[in-house]
Amino acid sequence: MALEVRTARDEDREAMHHVGQQGFAARPADYDEKSDRSATPLDRRLVAVEGERIVGRLAVWELGQWFGGRQVPMGGIGGVAVAPDFRGKGVATALLHQVVAAMRERGEVLSTLYPMNHTLYRRHGWETAGSYPEQSLDLRALTALPKPSRQIDIRPTAEGDLLAVSRLHEDVSRDEPGNVFHGSVFAARRLLGYAGIQEGYVAETDGAVTGLLILTRSDAPKGDQGFYTLSINQLVAADLDSELALLRLVAAHYPVAREVTLVVPPHAALTTLLGERDLRPAGQGWSWMTRLVDAAGAVAARSYAAEVDVEVHLDIEDSVAPWNAGPHVLRVKDGQGLLEPGGRGDVRLGIGRLASLYTGWAAPRRLARLGLLPGAGEQDLLGLDRTFSSRTPWSRDFF
Template identity: 40%
Template sequence: MTSDLRPLSVDDAEAAFALRAQAFNIPAGDRDRYLTRFRPDHHLGAFVDDRLIASLAVLPLGQWFGGRSVPMGGLASVAVAPEHRSTGVASRLMRLALSLMRDRGQVISTLYPATNVPYRRLGWELAGARVRRRLPLRTLADLPRPAVQVVAVDLDADLDRVQGVYDRVATMTDGFIDRTGDRWQTILDHLTRHDHTYVYAALEDDGELDGYVAYRHEEPPPDADEFYRLRVIELVAGRGAAATALWRLLAANRGVSATVSWYGGLHEPLSFVVDEQDARIEDDWHWMTRLVDVAGAVAARGYPTDADVTVQLALVDEVAPWNGGRWVLDVRDGKGVLTPGGAGTVRTTVGALAPLYTGLTSPWALARVGLLEAATGDDLRALGRAFAGPSPWMLDFF
């Protein structure tokens, strides 16, 4: 059965929501919000006899790497009607999305996979983390008391200041989303859609915000001896003192709540300032990234200013032929350039390049599993210097 692929129109919004609701068990109460914010230019669909049978969204986002915001297509809500699954229609939509992102200058693409295999076949690869941990609140009680004031925040009045905190931290955090355009409205919708959601900020001596935490109360398990559990939606801080003050604020709930959960990266800095290893991982959902335009992606991100390396690459990309072939990678003065040509000494794929690009893993690890072939020790050290940086993670989910 042949399907027609095309961008969605406003008239397709109801069908798109129904398909998404069926695929992801979205409650009917989300319908009005979805229809109000529906952007047809962000959606592609597959139709059989004018019936929408598959759809996806490509969100125009940016993602921070090496201190620079890289234009990124956020792939979201890949939904297929049950009777059309495993027919290849999702793959066709993804290929169309890939060409669309290239035309729009979105040099990388990131998504949260329900399953890895179909995306991996098309060149996406595990590239960063979003880890939810849970910790007993009593563990936070002995944190030092910093000379930082913590105050309640009115998001309607203080949103610009909260945004400023996030933006400062995001530039230093590989993988964070560059929250421009209407992205903050999406975040606000998420923060305010639940009852018992609270936002507090840490103030510097001059009254400027240096951190904030947004959290909500959740129902505890039936047999739990507590009134509620704490779930941190976001905790963002520029300095250690601000972060400590916000964690202590959460600990103040320990008389009526036993635990707190939050999202972080693979490596949790809080582990180094609490006494015991009491945090437990509840959910570890890695996101996947693809280099849509390898030359554009290399040029878009930042690099260590002391890196001065050249590596000869041979890249295989069976889905996006414009990426394939021999390339010379040059990184110096904090900038990267990928030039066609060269000897093609180090052989790899566009998928394997993604976790190296984001900093999720090292070239040595990729070489050990055969994803960097024929790389010498000098090649591995050069790639390690070029893509050195903090382990990538993000708060946003899409």
């Protein structure tokens, strides 16, 4: 029987949940209709169906990522799951091919995901393109942080804070390449925390929201002296005083809790306030993968350093999205980028490799040394480096 990939329907909800539990849960949970209806809208979910049975599913968050100080429309893929007896039969492939076309129709020029299977996604055009620098920290280290230099008020988040915290998140993230923009209401609501699951707090300075903290509690590891551990899902602050006030709130959980995990890059303010061994890598070492859904649209959507003036002739391979494939000329000038069909096709690369350059994750010269940019000459490498070089891309958001 032929496999069909289509948009999810209301009557598919429980079956999608069942497939997801088979894919991700050690102890499957019952279907929660209220939670499901508050999640990704059905028109942004795909299912793979054989006969009347749903054998695969995925969802796409309506998001964006910051590159060059601009929001680039991005489809955040999550929850890719296939029924155990249908794995290895092309179900995930069919879903991914269909979702690339769907994202292009919606104008989502990038797609980013957190992979469980790098080989699968790499085969279809995604490539490692940024980090999720999760760290573990003994709460005692936070108790020694200095006090804010001025009055910062802390209170729980409320429904009316959504616009203010969204603007704060945007203002802080725009200069951090790879950070996520919460475009839709469904995505933005994550910035308030989920009632009964997370604790949300805002920092206020003279009545204005200047910080956001979202905390989750988890069971303490066996043998740990604490009653629970903490995870910081969001820590966004407009200034150091607001960040210190929020971190001191986290520290106030000690000694009932002994450990906190958080996502923090090496250049963050917190790393300058702690001992060099206080922060330790944690979690599963996640990195995210990105795909250029519409390569020309992605190049045009971001901005570039005003002094960059380059032209590089590319030959792009993309077996999933033929509109990206073939010889193209990359031109960047006056802060604007253009990728047009044609040219000599000097530098040969796959669409995933181009994505890793686009975000600033990969260094052109290193790729060339590894033989991964065949045809690239000195001027090509210099041009690609000037175009895409940036601070290491990272994201504080997991989806």
